[in-house]
Amino acid sequence: MKKxxxxxxxxxxxxxxxxxxxxxxxxxxEEQKIINSVPQVERWQTKNEEFKKFYPRQYDSWKKTKxxxxxxxxxxxxxxxxxxxxxxxxxxxYNAPRGHFYAIEDNRNTLRTGAPVDGKTGPMPTACWTCxxxxxxxxxxxxxxxxxxxxxxxxxxxxxxxxxxxxxxHNPKTMELQVxxxxxxxxxxxxxxxPLADATHQEMRTMVCAQCHVEYYFKKTDNGKGGKxxxxxxPWAEGTTVDDMERYYDNIDFKDWTHKISKTxxxxxxxxGYEMYLTGAHGxxxxxxADCHMPYKRxxxxxxxxxxxxNPLENMENTCMTCHRVSEKSLLATIAEKKKRKTELHKxxxxxxxxxxxxxxxxxxxxxxxxxxxPVLKDIRHAQWRWDYAVASHPAxxxxxxxxxxxxxxxxxxxxxxxIKLAKILAKYGAADYVAPSIDSKEKAQExxxxxxxxxxxxxxxxxxxxxxxxxxxxEKKGVYNPESTKGVEDKxxxx
Ligand code: HEC
Ligand code: HEC
Ligand code: HEC
Ligand code: HEC
Numbered sequence: 004m005k006k007x008x009x010x011x012x013x014x015x016x017x018x019x020x021x022x023x024x025x026x027x028x029x030x031x032x033e034e035q036k037i038i039n040s041v042p043q044v045e046r047w048q049t050k051n052e053e054f055k056k057f058y059p060r061q062y063d064s065w066k067k068t069k070x071x072x073x074x075x076x077x078x079x080x081x082x083x084x085x086x087x088x089x090x091x092x093x094x095x096x097y098n099a100p101r102g103h104f105y106a107i108e109d110n111r112n113t114l115r116t117g118a119p120v121d122g123k124t125g126p127m128p129t130a131c132w133t134c135x136x137x138x139x140x141x142x143x144x145x146x147x148x149x150x151x152x153x154x155x156x157x158x159x160x161x162x163x164x165x166x167x168x169x170x171x172x173h174n175p176k177t178m179e180l181q182v183x184x185x186x187x188x189x190x191x192x193x194x195x196x197x198p199l200a201d202a203t204h205q206e207m208r209t210m211v212c213a214q215c216h217v218e219y220y221f222k223k224t225d226n227g228k229g230g231k232x233x234x235x236x237x238p239w240a241e242g243t244t245v246d247d248m249e250r251y252y253d254n255i256d257f258k259d260w261t262h263k264i265s266k267t268x269x270x271x272x273x274x275x276g277y278e279m280y281l282t283g284a285h286g287x288x289x290x291x292x293a294d295c296h297m298p299y300k301r302x303x304x305x306x307x308x309x310x311x312x313x314n315p316l317e318n319m320e321n322t323c324m325t326c327h328r329v330s331e332k333s334l335l336a337t338i339a340e341k342k343k344r345k346t347e348l349h350k351x352x353x354x355x356x357x358x359x360x361x362x363x364x365x366x367x368x369x370x371x372x373x374x375x376x377x378p379v380l381k382d383i384r385h386a387q388w389r390w391d392y393a394v395a396s397h398p399a400x401x402x403x404x405x406x407x408x409x410x411x412x413x414x415x416x417x418x419x420x421x422x423i424k425l426a427k428i429l430a431k432y433g434a435a436d437y438v439a440p441s442i443d444s445k446e447k448a449q450e451x452x453x454x455x456x457x458x459x460x461x462x463x464x465x466x467x468x469x470x471x472x473x474x475x476x477x478x479e480k481k482g483v484y485n486p487e488s489t490k491g492v493e494d495k496x497x498x499x
Contacts, residue, residue: 090263190237
């Protein structure tokens with residue numbers, strides 16, 4: 004009898020455990036079903052928090068990009084940059100990229116975008132918003148691309164308000180990956196690469212990133228209403244390497260600005276991350292951006308995509324180690340070495356190019372002619388384009404190490420050529436002993452180029468305490484912004 008009771012107790016316990024297990028499996032299955040199902044979110048719902056109730060894990064991991072909030076003032080770290088960008092916005096303020104969550108704030112905060120006082124003041128065009136927000140494809144859809152690309156960025160101060168989020172990479176109706184910025188497809192077709200309509204699922208895991216992490220320029224285009232639009236265009240018609248794009252820009256005589264000291268017609272490289280990646284071992288093997296930056300994650304029985312896009316080295320177990328069989332330690336050592344090699348050539352290039360600008364400035368001052376200077380300016384233009392290309396395509400030293408070193412090598416060569424020519428010109432005009440001033444701090448460099456830093460900061464503060472507050476209120480009234488979504492976010496900049 005006693006034996007029977009024990010047996011009964013054990014059986015009941017087992018049944019109880021099994022029932023709990025089944026319930027838990029069902030619960031997980033239920034959750035997996037929700038993840039795989041398609042709740043009805045509006046097509047142009049750009050408020051990221053509206054997705055939380057349907058996709059809590061993706062939303063919560065996306066929100067973690069908020070934790071990458073450090074401001075790294077690159078001008079302070081490398082004061083030569085101020086001279087390299089003299090006469091252009093980047094000499095005012097330039098920080099390393101941080102989490103996607105900050106894309107909107109950083110665009111409003113940077114001294115480069117100035118201090119608008121109404122919807123018509125600049126200095127930057129609407130195109131500046133293009134890679135910052137899901138509100139951009141929403142507006143392109145509502146108003147058409149040409150209208151979107153017309154005017155100054157302040158025009159959309161109360162419309163473009165939510166940082167990079169769900170609708171940038173997904174169609175909320177199906178949650179499939181989708182790119183809604185037409186210029187990427189135009190670029191792919193111009194380059195003879197696979198257009199989006201034919202992209203495989205694996206390729207789409209890179210394409211969603213390539214809509215923003217690419218080289219581009221603002222092409223002046225008739226907007227059909229008697230005005231000009233500044234249309235984001237990928238310069239890929241000749242191909243996607245640094246040499247191809249250099250040729251493309253030269254052929255159309257394009258310049259982003261004229262250098263304040265050397266008078267060179269300059270190019271500013273944006274961030275050709277995708278193009279560089281194509282030349283590296285991972286790009287060539289079709290390892291996608293998402294494979295490393297958005298690994299799968301398991302929580303209990305649920306498998307989902309980690310949306311905390313950041314540094315894959317902080318999570319090597321789920322990223323690198325799914326493919327590589329060496330130890331984490333040895334991989335990290337390899338990467339550190341790659342970075343060191345890049346940094347050595349990166350620093351040497353900057354010093355050479357900055358000296359070339361200053362020597363060219365001196366050459367103009369002592370009477371050099373346009374004909375004498377033309378070949379020098381061409382070398383400087385190409386040298387800086389190449390140096391910038393290798394470092395603005397963050398972090399190409401890892402994505403494409405050999406190409407990065409090749410590009411930096413040619414930057415050094417071209418800067419050297421410019422300086423040999425300059426030495427002859429300076430000698431001819433009796434300035435052979437000219438030595439360019441050393442550039443040892445951001446402040447000193449900004450002084451050399453005559454930049455009114457304090458005034459820029461003062462104007463920016465007025466903008467932030469005035470018009471910006473109105474923008475947020477209007478956006479809330481329009482129903483496109485939920486102030487809760489940015490509550491408690493620290494306002495970090497390089498200047499306060
Ligand atoms: C920068 C692009 C990007 C952004 C922004 C983004 N996603 Fe994703 N999402 C992806 C990629 C890539 C995948 C993997 C898709 C695949 O391989 O099928 C994915 C997968 C998903 C899936 C499918 C299930 C899974 O976990 O794999 C859901 C649901 C999802 N995302 C929800 C969201 C939500 C909600 C947001 C906004 C809070 C968001 N995503 C923002 C790129 C993005
Ligand atoms: C809508 C445009 C857009 C899309 C889509 C996009 N990015 Fe970004 N990304 C940016 C911008 C802008 C920044 C810089 C944000 C800042 O500093 O405020 C950035 C920053 C980053 C950073 C730096 C993060 C940090 O914490 O330092 C990484 C890594 C990154 N992106 C990878 C990706 C990957 C991988 C994808 C595709 C899965 C992707 N991005 C899709 C625009 C985009
Ligand atoms: C093989 C893995 C891998 C692939 C594929 C990959 N990345 Fe990365 N990515 C990394 C690693 C590792 C880092 C961090 C390197 C470092 O700075 O130490 C990184 C860093 C970045 C950064 C941050 C730069 C910064 O300064 O904060 C961006 C942006 C980025 N990747 C974009 C992309 C894009 C876009 C793609 C696809 C075109 C891509 N990555 C493909 C591994 C990868
Ligand atoms: C989806 C698979 C996959 C993932 C994930 C992946 N790799 Fe790779 N990796 C490859 C392949 C494939 C190659 C090329 C191997 C070859 O050519 O023999 C490669 C090559 C490399 C190389 C040598 C080539 C070079 O560029 O120097 C290094 C280093 C490397 N990977 C590091 C990493 C790191 C670090 C990570 C994580 C951030 C990572 N990989 C993630 C598949 C992957």
